[in-house]
Amino acid sequence: MEKQLSQKFYEAMKDLEPRYPNKKALILPALHQAQAECGWLPPEVLAEVAAYIGVHEAQIREVASFYTMYNLKPVGKNHLRICTNVACCLRGADELMSYAERKLGIACGETTPDGMFTLSEEECLGACTTAPVMMANDDYVENLDINGLNDWIERAKNER
Amino acid sequence: MSAEQNTLFIQHFWKDSNRTLEYYLKNMNGYEAAKKVFAGMTPDQVIDEVKKANIRGRGGAGFPMGMKWSFIPKNSDKPKYLVCNADESEPGTCKDRQIMRYTPHVLIEGLLIGSFAIGCHHAYVYIRGEYVREAELLKAAIDEARAAGYLGKNIFGSGYDLEITVHRGAGAYICGEETGLLNSLEGKRGEPRVKPPFPAVSGAFSCPTAVNNVESIANVPHIIRMGGEAFAGLGKIDKSGGTRLISLSGHVQKPGVYEMQAGSMTLRQIIDQFGGGLLNGRRLKAVIPGGSSSPVLTADEIDVVYDVEPLMKIGTMMGSAAIMVINEDTDMVKLLLRITKFYAHESCGQCTPCREGCHWMESILHKILHGEARPADIDLLVDVAGNIGGKTLCALGDAAAMPVQSFLKKFRPEFEAYVKGLKRHA
Numbered sequence: 262m263e264k265q266l267s268q269k270f271y272e273a274m275k276d277l278e279p280r281y282p283n284k285k286a287l288i289l290p291a292l293h294q295a296q297a298e299c300g301w302l303p304p305e306v307l308a309e310v311a312a313y314i315g316v317h318e319a320q321i322r323e324v325a326s327f328y329t330m331y332n333l334k335p336v337g338k339n340h341l342r343i344c345t346n347v348a349c350c351l352r353g354a355d356e357l358m359s360y361a362e363r364k365l366g367i368a369c370g371e372t373t374p375d376g377m378f379t380l381s382e383e384e385c386l387g388a389c390t391t392a393p394v395m396m397a398n399d400d401y402v403e404n405l406d407i408n409g410l411n412d413w414i415e416r417a418k419n420e421r
Numbered sequence: 422m423s424a425e426q427n428t429l430f431i432q433h434f435w436k437d438s439n440r441t442l443e444y445y446l447k448n449m450n451g452y453e454a455a456k457k458v459f460a461g462m463t464p465d466q467v468i469d470e471v472k473k474a475n476i477r478g479r480g481g482a483g484f485p486m487g488m489k490w491s492f493i494p495k496n497s498d499k500p501k502y503l504v505c506n507a508d509e510s511e512p513g514t515c516k517d518r519q520i521m522r523y524t525p526h527v528l529i530e531g532l533l534i535g536s537f538a539i540g541c542h543h544a545y546v547y548i549r550g551e552y553v554r555e556a557e558l559l560k561a562a563i564d565e566a567r568a569a570g571y572l573g574k575n576i577f578g579s580g581y582d583l584e585i586t587v588h589r590g591a592g593a594y595i596c597g598e599e600t601g602l603l604n605s606l607e608g609k610r611g612e613p614r615v616k617p618p619f620p621a622v623s624g625a626f627s628c629p630t631a632v633n634n635v636e637s638i639a640n641v642p643h644i645i646r647m648g649g650e651a652f653a654g655l656g657k658i659d660k661s662g663g664t665r666l667i668s669l670s671g672h673v674q675k676p677g678v679y680e681m682q683a684g685s686m687t688l689r690q691i692i693d694q695f696g697g698g699l700l701n702g703r704r705l706k707a708v709i710p711g712g713s714s715s716p717v718l719t720a721d722e723i724d725v726v727y728d729v730e731p732l733m734k735i736g737t738m739m740g741s742a743a744i745m746v747i748n749e750d751t752d753m754v755k756l757l758l759r760i761t762k763f764y765a766h767e768s769c770g771q772c773t774p775c776r777e778g779c780h781w782m783e784s785i786l787h788k789i790l791h792g793e794a795r796p797a798d799i800d801l802l803v804d805v806a807g808n809i810g811g812k813t814l815c816a817l818g819d820a821a822a823m824p825v826q827s828f829l830k831k832f833r834p835e836f837e838a839y840v841k842g843l844k845r846h847a
Contacts, residue, residue, distance in 0.1 A: 270795075280543070280586045282626045288608035291593055293550070306573045314608075327610040327769075328591035332552045336661070344510045347713050348670040348747055350759055384594065384763055385512035386551055389670040389743065399553040 267308050270294050274313065284314055288324050292331055300331035329384075337372045337379035339417045342396040343405075345382050348389035353406075357393055358382065360407050364414055377418065392421075427655060429643050429664050431680040434523045438559060442565045445526035452526075452571055454645035455533050459577040460605040462645075467538040471641065473649025475662030479508055479516075480597070480634030481712065483729045483814075485660075492621035493539040493629045502625040504606065504632045505532060507548040507555075508590055508597040511712035512763060513743030516666035517635035518800040519678050521548070521555040525562035529585065531638035533571065535643060536583050537629050544586050546635075547602050550591040559685060560587050594767035598815045599632040599746070600624075601769065602625035612769045619809045636666055658684025658728050660746030665728075671709075671746035672700045681727075688723040692746055707832070711740025713760050716827035737827070753832040754839055755825060755846070758786040764821035776817040778809040782825055789839050790846050799836050803829055 273294050277287055292302065298304055302325055304318075306330050313317040325331040343361060345354045362368055367376050372379040388394040390404035397413060433439050433449060438610030445451035458467055493501055505528070510519040520528055530542045548556045563585050566572045593611045595601040600614035603625050624630020642661055644652045654663035661683040670676045673696030681691070688710060692698065699705055705720040710727070716737040718725075725731050729739045747756070750820045765779035785802045790792040802825060810822035829836060838844040 274784060280584065283607075284609040286606060286626075289589065289605065293589055293591065324610055326451070326609065328550070328593050330592035346763055347709070347760060348513055348676075349755065350756070351671045351747065351751065373747055376830065384766060385510060387509045387515045387518055389513050389515050389745070390668050391515075392676070396551055401554075 265303075265309050266295055267298060267317070270298060271313075285316065288314055288316075288321065289328075292321075292325055296331060301335045303335075321327065335376075338369075338377050340379045340396075340398055341382065341414075342381045344384070344386045344388075344392070344394050344396075347387035348385070349393040352392040354393040356382035356397070356403060357407065360412060361414075364411065378414070388415055426683075426685070427682055428666070429523060429640070429655075429667060430520065430527075431678070432725050434519050434678070435734055436484045436523065439523050440525055440562065441581040442526055442562070445524070445768050445796070448526060449524065450642075450646055450728075452530055454642035454785065455530050455571065456577060457645055458534050458537060459579045459581070464540065465766050467534060467645065470649040471538070471644055473638075474644040474652040475649075475656060475660055476637065476640055476644065476652070477661055478634055479636035479640075479666070479741070481511060482542060483739065486633060486637050489621070489633065490535070490539055490631055493541075493631055494622065497629055499628040500543070500630055501541045502630040502730075503532060503536045503539055503544040504599075504603065504625055504630055505544065505546040505638050506599065506603060506632050507552070507559075507596065507635045509635070509741075510529055510549055510594045510597045511714065511741045511743060512760075513668055513670055513709065513712045513745045515668045515670075516678050516742065518552060518555055518638050519666070520635050521559050522554070525559050526557070526566065527642055528635060528639045529562060529566050529572070531584055531641035532585055533576070533633070534641045535633065535638055535729040537581060537631075541631075542582050542610050543586065545605055545606060545625070546585065546587045547596070548587060548589055549596075550589050553589075555587055557589050563587065571836070583753075593769075594763075595769045595815070595817060599815065601815065602632065603630065610769070611815075615814060636747060654831050655677075656683035656728075658726060658730070660730065665742050667695070667727075668741075668743040669696050670744070672703060672748040672751075673746045674698055674700050684726055684728040684731075686727055688718070688725055688727050688744070691744065692723065692726055696746065699748055701739055703750060705746065706749045706751055707747040707753070709743075709747070709824075711738045712743040712765065713745070714816075714823055715740045716823050717831060743806040753828055754786065754790050755834045756790055757828045758783065760824045761821065764817065768817060768821070772813040772818065774812045775821065775829050776807045778805050778818070779821050782821070783807050789836055792839060792845055794841060796840050799829065799840060800835070 307321045311321040393405045476486045477483040483564040509813045560645045590596045598613045600610040605611035609746040620630040656662040675697040732739045756845045761783045765783040768775045768779045770776045806822040806825040809818045
């Protein structure tokens with residue numbers, strides 16, 4: 262089977278190997294690294310991670326499916342995750358979610374047809390004192406309001 | 422009372438330039454505590470100092486930290502591990518994030534001293550996956566410390582070696598539970614383990630392990646530098662030393678992370694003096710005092726000293742010191758549904774009472790909110806909650822049951838109004 266993961270993946274793993282007493286402990290770091298390369302974790306990539314770790318594919322899928330951050334389906338170029346947990350909800354997160362759905366023309370959990378945006382509901386992001394908060398790709402956007410959300414989406418659209 | 426707070430952390434927060442090693446050395450007596458340790462303290466002396474400091478774990482359970490370290494067997498020839506729990510995920514909590522962002526070196530020095538105390542040569546920081554930037558900042562600080570000789574081989578010429586690895590989680594509340602965290606660190610699903618054996622005997626990779634919260638470990642350099650007794654004296658209440666970082670959120674004028682001497686303020690003082698009172702002049706309805714799992718308090722229950730034991734006495738808990746303030750306009754049924762939905766989502770699924778019960782509670786609350794419930798469903802809800810709490814491997818079951826039980830005890834008329842058709846969901 263043709264390799265899906267780059268040399269960079271294997272080098273990053275090689276650097277991490279001495280930091281753990283066994284290779285299985287590299288499963289989470291490997292999945293993070295693989296997802297950073299591929300955007301999501303298709304079955305072929307999970308199989309390649311399994312081969313690298315030296316376990317059955319099912320064992321990798323069992324782990325990957327436990328954690329919400331591993332995308333087992335493709336996601337858009339921009340992944341907006343709006344926290345709707347208590348602190349954010351007290352500060353208007355529900356209105357932000359409705360606004361994002363209208364603005365993007367998709368429901369929470371969906372991806373726009375052009376593949377530009379995925380919208381998700383997020384559980385507590387641990388930034389409650391600057392609520393409401395969304396995670397936009399790898400960054401937090403704090404003290405978010407409708408204008409801020411609108412600006413972020415417009416900016417991302419122009420960067421295509 | 423708050424004006425003269427003697428604080429250890431907060432004065433160093435909120436400025437990006439404070440996270441450097443240079444700042445730490447110049448303004449926070451950086452690595453002096455570690456020097457003191459390596460200049461001739463024994464591991465037991467370090468543990469004794471931490472015991473004298475009366476520091477309770479800052480992650481939620483409030484277990485005395487020195488005691489936890491003393492459980493690590495001294496005669497075991499297995500490797501020992503210190504694992505820092507940076508999986509900050511109890512809703513309402515965001516204090517550890519500030520330590521990692523603004524004073525990462527105090528955490529690193531704490532890891533160095535703690536590792537020496539329990540005989541660990543490779544410490545792990547398990548950080549929640551969403552804290553991508555915080556993990557990067559922490560790694561950069563570790564590299565900086567290593568380059569300066571505070572980590573790596575033969576630290577301070579003592580012959581002692583230590584490496585620290587930052588390990589990212591991937592989105593699972595349950596990994597904040599220490600044995601779920603250890604399974605996750607080992608590359609497994611983050612399902613909590615059956616205890617005993619406790620981590621001190623068989624933790625990470627089946628070796629003796631201490632798992633401590635970020636804020637707990639970050640206090641260790643302060644303890645060693647000022648001495649356990651002086652640190653204990655910062656606390657204004659028995660059995661609780663040092664200061665507490667508080668995450669204050671919800672309907673207050675000035676939400677934020679604040680710091681107070683343990684036991685020095687009441688919940689009302691925190692809300693008024695730190696939080697500037699309620700937002701937009703609204704009236705207080707309720708307070709969730711220690712993260713979303715802690716039993717809710719009504720507006721007239723907040724003249725309580727904000728610390729572990731006084732809160733326990735009135736039937737709630739300090740947890741991770743995350744205070745969520747709720748005003749009179751809030752629909753408690755809707756809020757409880759949101760809280761319950763969270764626990765249903767985060768239940769790992771191992772224990773039947775939690776896996777099934779959380780979904781039942783969510784679905785009953787959904788019915789109540791949408792006017793589809795029968796009057797008997799309120800009691801059914803209480804019954805289901807009573808069948809989860811205390812009947813599961815880990816505390817997530819209790820965490821899910823306590824909000825339901827307390828909301829229904831204190832705000833029952835709001836639930837009844839829906840059931841009787843007197844109120845409809847907007």
